[in-house]
Amino acid sequence: MNYSKIPKDVLTRFRQGVVIPALPLALNKSRKLDERRQRALMRYYLDAEAGGVAVAVHTTQFEIRLPKIGLFEPVLEIAREEFDNFQHRAQKPVIRIAGVIGRTEQAVAEARLALKNGFHAVLLSMAAFAEDSNTAILAHCQAVAEVIPVIGFYLQPAVGGRKLDVGFWCEFARIENVIAIKMAPFNRYHTLDVVRGVVESGRADQIALYTGNDDNIVVDLLSEYQIPVNSIIHSKRVVGGLLGHWAVWTRAAVNLLERVQSGKLDRHVKEALVLAHQVTDTNAAFFDVAHNFAGCIVGLHEVLRRQGLLEGVWTLDEREVLTPEQKAEIDRIYAAYPHLNDDEFVAQNRDKWLS
Secondary structure, three states: OOOHHHOHHOHHHHHHHHEEEOOOEEEEOOOOHHHHHHHHHHHHHHOOOOEEEEEEOOHHHHHOOOOOOHHHHHHHHHHHHHHHHHHHHOOOOOOOEEOOOOOOHHHHHHHHHHHOOOOEEEEOHHHOOOOHHHHHHHHHHHHHHHHOOEEEEEEHHHHHOOOHHHHHHHHHOOOOOOEEEEEEEOHHHHHHHHHHHHHHHHOOHHOOEEOOOOOOHHHHHHOOOEEEEEEEEEEEEEEEEEEOOOHHOHHHHHHHHHHHHHHHOOOHHHHHHHHHHHHHHHHHHHOOOOHHHOOOHHHHHHHHOOOOHHHHOOOOOOOOOOOOHHHHHHHHHHOOOOHHHHHHHHHHHHHHHHO
16 A cells, blocks of 8 residues: 555645654453453543554454464454544544564565554564665665555664664655654764754655654654765754653644644743653653663553553563562653643543443
C-alpha cells in the first residue's frame, strides 16, 4: 500500500503532529491476555484524543510474537476493532501504527499482517541489523516499504539500537513510502543527524519528525531546526511524539501538545523549561533510569494499575518486577507534579472503558 492510500484527513493530521501512545499489554495474574483491559486501554487513548496508537511495539512486549505466546495478531485484531468502533462513533482521523521487528523475512510478514488488519503504517525497528552495512539496512527498509508505509525508528544504543549516520537517514528518507521518523537515540547529536538527513534528502515536506526521546520530550516539541542546504535555509520542526511515556497520563500529554502547537509555551520560555525538566523527571521514574531502564514497562503498568486500568504490573517475563525503589520514585513524582497526571479524566471514564 502506498502512503497516498492513507485517508487524506488521517495523513494531514499526522503530519501536523499528534500524541501517539505506545500500547502496553494487559495481562491477568496468570500472565494471560486480559482482553477486557486491553480494550479499555485502547478506549482510554482514543477518548483522550490521542491522534493514533502504536501497537505491537516495545511497550506491548516483543515476546507476543513467540509461538508459545501467540499474541501478535490477536492484539492487532483487538486494536483494529477498537479503532473501527471509535472511527464509527467519533468520526475523527486517527492513525493506526503497528510495530515491525526482525530480519527482512519476519518484518515483511509482520507488515503484511498489519496491512491485513487495517493499519496505515508500521514503525520499523532496525535493531536486528546491529552489524550490517547501511546498504543492507536500506534494502531491508525498502522491502518493508513495498508492503506498507513506513515510520523509521532511531533507537538508542543503550537498549538495543545502533548508531546511524546522516548519510543513512538521507537515503532512508528518499524511500518513497517513508512518511515519518521516530527519533529516540536519547542523544542530541544523533537527533540532529536525523533532521539533517531528512532535510538533505529533499523530502522534508513529506516526512514528519516525531520525538521518541523520552528524556527530552518538551524541548523536542518546542524545537525548530534551521538547516542550510546549498545556501538555502530549510526549517524543520518536531511535530509530535510517539512515546512509551505517553502510554500514561495521556490526556495531559494531549493538553501539552496543544499548548505547544498554539504557541503558548513559545511565549513563556522559562515556564517551558521548568515543565521540560518536570516531564523528564517523571520519565526517569516511569522508565526506571536508575536501574538502566530495567523497569521501563512495569513502571508504566504501575501507573495504569493505580488508575484502575490494569489489574497488576505483570509482564510476559517473570523477571520484570517493580522494585521498592522504583515504586518510591513513582510515589515521589506523583506528589511532586500533580498537574502532570490525568487521574481525574481516567476516574470519570474508567467504568465506561472497562464495560
